[in-house]
Amino acid sequence: MKKFYNSLIFLLSLLTMISITATSCNNSKEITPKKEILNRLSTVVAEGKFLFGHQDSYFYGHHWKRPNRTLYAGAAKWRSDIKDVCGDYPAVLGCDLGGIERGDTHDLDSVHFETMREAIIAQHEMGGVTAISWHSRNPVTGGDSWDCSRDTVMRALLPGHSYHETYMQWLTRAATFLKTLTDKDGMQIPVIFRPYHEHTGHWFWWGKPDSSPEDYIQLWRMTHDYLTKEGLSNLIWAYSPNLGVDSIGYMVNYPGDEYVDLLGYDAYQFGGSEGGDQYVSDLKRDLKMIARIGEKHNKLIALTETGLETLPDPRWWTNRLLEAVKELNVCYILVWRNAHDRPEHYYAPFLGQQSAPDFIEFYNSPKTIFLKDLQKIHN
Numbered sequence: 001m002k003k004f005y006n007s008l009i010f011l012l013s014l015l016t017m018i019s020i021t022a023t024s025c026n027n028s029k030e031i032t033p034k035k036e037i038l039n040r041l042s043t044v045v046a047e048g049k050f051l052f053g054h055q056d057s058y059f060y061g062h063h064w065k066r067p068n069r070t071l072y073a074g075a076a077k078w079r080s081d082i083k084d085v086c087g088d089y090p091a092v093l094g095c096d097l098g099g100i101e102r103g104d105t106h107d108l109d110s111v112h113f114e115t116m117r118e119a120i121i122a123q124h125e126m127g128g129v130t131a132i133s134w135h136s137r138n139p140v141t142g143g144d145s146w147d148c149s150r151d152t153v154m155r156a157l158l159p160g161h162s163y164h165e166t167y168m169q170w171l172t173r174a175a176t177f178l179k180t181l182t183d184k185d186g187m188q189i190p191v192i193f194r195p196y197h198e199h200t201g202h203w204f205w206w207g208k209p210d211s212s213p214e215d216y217i218q219l220w221r222m223t224h225d226y227l228t229k230e231g232l233s234n235l236i237w238a239y240s241p242n243l244g245v246d247s248i249g250y251m252v253n254y255p256g257d258e259y260v261d262l263l264g265y266d267a268y269q270f271g272g273s274e275g276g277d278q279y280v281s282d283l284k285r286d287l288k289m290i291a292r293i294g295e296k297h298n299k300l301i302a303l304t305e306t307g308l309e310t311l312p313d314p315r316w317w318t319n320r321l322l323e324a325v326k327e328l329n330v331c332y333i334l335v336w337r338n339a340h341d342r343p344e345h346y347y348a349p350f351l352g353q354q355s356a357p358d359f360i361e362f363y364n365s366p367k368t369i370f371l372k373d374l375q376k377i378h379n
Contacts, residue, residue, distance in 0.1 A: 053092025
């Protein structure tokens, strides 16, 4: 009976993913690069698997940093703590645009934007996917993303308000960089774009309670329409609230189906190893909720940020993360970065780190997709 039930669940999941794929392509018979990525993600989910991702994986790691060079190094030359441990690259490379809005040469974590561009191109050439967040500075105060000293910053950026023109200049700078993400034939490289994330938290200037749902929705749509008008049809728009909301809270700022391609969710484990049970329980509960929303809106779902800082649990990868998501249809999971200059700020294993053996077991699981697996699907 259990075997029959599992088969039935898999069949229903497969039919759902086929429906999502068909819906995502129903506006045109042409399979664009963006739709091709969504189709590949749907295929992965239909097979009961998910892509593994790591933020800034190619730029630095625990106690090392890649020199910022503008010479293209080639796909095989990229280093990663993930590659050091398991011999493979992450299927999803996480990047961030923070700093691009001011015309900086480096992002907020010291990654040169030219190096980032080369890495995104290399990831695409290797058959992988890139997800881009944007920790932009506060356009009203000049502070960083975490500057919440002024209320209603979002409203000030909308048409007819005091900082609208300033913010449009910021969007123009972001668009200029995103337009450089092209392959050798000059075609746009599709990327997952995740702006204004974790808005249900209180730590970003675009978050709660510093912006109303109406302002958030209007700013998202303004951003979407402007970047689309600029010709950026390669962006896969990901909406990602934070842990701790119910279905109403998850959707209260939702910009609308035509403005969103993927439903995300950010959730970290807190409390060290002791927080593991709560983390698994929260993920199972909330991802089931988001999966129901995804089915209703014909959207794929993803765990767009997660992790346990310093990985004190040597079996975290299989006993916590994999346990939490193994029965859920997430298309990708991305863990946060391994800072090169902060020894206690890392979310992925490195050589000698105590969870590395368990990570190899996680890597070998039939559920996980890394770059070599994705290359097989791509080919």
